[in-house]
Amino acid sequence: xxxxxxxxxxxxxxxxxxxGFPAIVRAVLGELKTDVVIAxxxxxxxxxxxxxxxxxxxxxxxxxxxxxxxxxxxGVERAYEALxxxxxxxxxxxxxFVAFGGDGGTYDIGLQSLSGALERGHNFLYVCYDNGGYMNxxxxxxSATPYGAFTETTPTGKESFGKIETRxxxxxxxxxxxxxxxxxxxxxxxxxxxxxxxxxxxTDGPSFLLVFSPCTNNWKFPTSQYVNVGKLATxxxxxxxxxxxxxxxxxxxxxxxxxxxxxFLKTQGRFKHLFKEENKPHLxxxxxxxxxxxxxxxxxxx
Amino acid sequence: xxxxxAIIKHDQKKSPKTGAxxxxxxxxxxxxxxxxxxxxxxxxxxxxxxxxxKAQIDYEYCKGCGVCAEVCPMKAxxxxxx
Numbered sequence: 001x002x003x004x005x006x007x008x009x010x011x012x013x014x015x016x017x018x019x020g021f022p023a024i025v026r027a028v029l030g031e032l033k034t035d036v037v038i039a040x041x042x043x044x045x046x047x048x049x050x051x052x053x054x055x056x057x058x059x060x061x062x063x064x065x066x067x068x069x070x071x072x073x074x075g076v077e078r079a080y081e082a083l084x085x086x087x088x089x090x091x092x093x094x095x096x097f098v099a100f101g102g103d104g105g106t107y108d109i110g111l112q113s114l115s116g117a118l119e120r121g122h123n124f125l126y127v128c129y130d131n132g133g134y135m136n137x138x139x140x141x142x143s144a145t146p147y148g149a150f151t152e153t154t155p156t157g158k159e160s161f162g163k164i165e166t167r168x169x170x171x172x173x174x175x176x177x178x179x180x181x182x183x184x185x186x187x188x189x190x191x192x193x194x195x196x197x198x199x200x201x202x203t204d205g206p207s208f209l210l211v212f213s214p215c216t217n218n219w220k221f222p223t224s225q226y227v228n229v230g231k232l233a234t235x236x237x238x239x240x241x242x243x244x245x246x247x248x249x250x251x252x253x254x255x256x257x258x259x260x261x262x263x264f265l266k267t268q269g270r271f272k273h274l275f276k277e278e279n280k281p282h283l284x285x286x287x288x289x290x291x292x293x294x295x296x297x298x299x300x301x302x
Numbered sequence: 303x304x305x306x307x308a309i310i311k312h313d314q315k316k317s318p319k320t321g322a323x324x325x326x327x328x329x330x331x332x333x334x335x336x337x338x339x340x341x342x343x344x345x346x347x348x349x350x351x352x353x354x355x356k357a358q359i360d361y362e363y364c365k366g367c368g369v370c371a372e373v374c375p376m377k378a379x380x381x382x383x384x
Contacts, residue, residue: 001360005348010304011363013345014315015346017324018367022346054317189341216367224381227344 005030006058008038013056014261015048018214018223020187020230021129025100027190028127028197029059034094037076037127038062041069041105044136045129062189069099069125075121096201097124100266103144104134107168118177118206125200127238128170129187139218143168146238147289148282149270151218156273161282166289175244182208183243183252188230192241192252199245220269232264237294242301249300261290274287320347324366328384330357334378341370341379 001011005271007031015022021044029036039062040046049056050063064072077097083089101110104127114126134140135153141151147166150156154163174182181195181203195210212233214226221229233239236259241252262283265271274283349360349374350370355371357379370381 001364002342002345002348002351005342008319009348010312010314011347011349011360012314012320013347014318016345017365018369019346022348026348029341050310051318053310055312056317058312075376222368224372227369229375265378 008032008036008057008059009049010056010058012054012097013045013049014051016215016217018216018226019044020215020226021045021102022130023190024129024187024193024211024213027137027187027193028098028125031194031197031201032096033201034096036060036081036096036098037073039064039069039073039076039097039099041099041101041103041110042066043105044131045100045102047136058112065103068113068160069101069105069110070124071113073097073099073124073126074117074120074122077124093241097122098201099124099126100204101126101128102135103128103130103132104142106130107143107170111173113158114174115177118179118208121205123205125197125203125207125209127209127211129211130241131213131215131217131219132167133218135215135218144170146286148274148286150277151270161273161279162270171210174210177206178247179206179208180204181243181245182210183241184210184212185241185252186212186230186234186239187214188212188227189234189241189253190236196243196252199243218270220272221267225267229264229267232259236261236264239266240294240297242297245247249297251298251301254298261287304321319362320365321360321362324361324364325383326359326366326368326381328359328366328370328379328381330359331378331380334355334376335354335374336376336378340373340375341353344369344373 005026037060132145140153146161150162173189187194214229216223306371335356349364360374368381
């Protein structure tokens with residue numbers, strides 16, 4: 001077991017073989033320079049790392065409900081401030097507060113507590129690993145599930161081509177709180193993720209990371225493929241990498257040649273039905289959505 | 303049990319040995335491995351360390367997903383059935 005990587009989050013957790021998020025957790029926490037307290041919204045990460053009576057966490061960690069990771073970490077941060085005021089801990093002690101949540105616990109169920117915590121300006125980092133659905137309960141759709149994807153609650157067949165709605169734009173929602181630093185990253189680009197995690201952890205006040213996390217089990221690709229699937233998401237502009245620092249947009253990666261989005265879609269079983277003749281218009285629609293969204297971001301980054 | 307109330311203490315010794323999940327077995331070809339460390343950060347179970355400039359896999363926890371073999375630029379990790 002790698003000692004350095006398991007400083008905060010050890011091996012022995014029960015995430016699926018070939019899961020994307022353990023690398024995200026380790027890359028983000030690896031950039032810490034201070035002590036840390038972690039809160040975690042219910043999701044794959046929480047249920048696989050804290051299987052009773054075990055815990056994979058070596059740092060102070062709070063297991064809380066689905067909707068309140070951001071509220072919990074706000075309370076912890078305030079409690080530490082109060083203890084500092086009372087002189088119970090040294091005023092110079094630096095502690096960073098980090099909350100992890102999946103897309104279900106961030107885009108949907110935890111959105112109001114995240115918004116509240118961002119608005120109150122607590123000194124914390126919120127990391128959302130986005131695997132596009134409620135994966136630990138068996139792949140139900142979330143508001144992060146992409147257009148056209150198969151899930152248990154958006155089945156495919158004669159009458160349906162999968163999810164009919166487009167993804168919620170969480171970056172825009174978080175950016176509307178005008179926080180100091182937020183960024184979109186991808187687990188397949190670890191160097192980019194580490195750089196952004198460092199900036200986010202150094203930000204005084206709230207910061208936010210949205211990280212692409214491929215799911216082998218429910219996106220239906222072989223366990224060895226999460227890095228390749230993640231790379232294709234960014235190379236096809238399906239998942240652009242960018243950051244917003246004090247209101248300034250900056251593109252972190254621009255593909256040299258643009259790969260059609262079908263290259264990304266065909267790696268996964270959840271989009272398999274889109275390659276049938278009758279679903280061709282939906283494939284074109286996805287390409288159009290991707291082009292429009294990338295053009296919008298690129299425009300902001302100029 | 304090292305518990306008090308609802309506080310659970312991390313104990314690596316008691317942790318589930320996820321190596322039992324494995325049906326494909328990654329093997330490092332020490333001649334081909336250049337010790338670049340690309341596989342290290344991507345391993346979901348942090349089982350890889352670089353020792354003497356060669357990748358070393360901890361089979362106690364390796365779930366055999368094959369990500370390391372896939373990301374290796376030298377194709378120095380080979381997945382074998384065991």
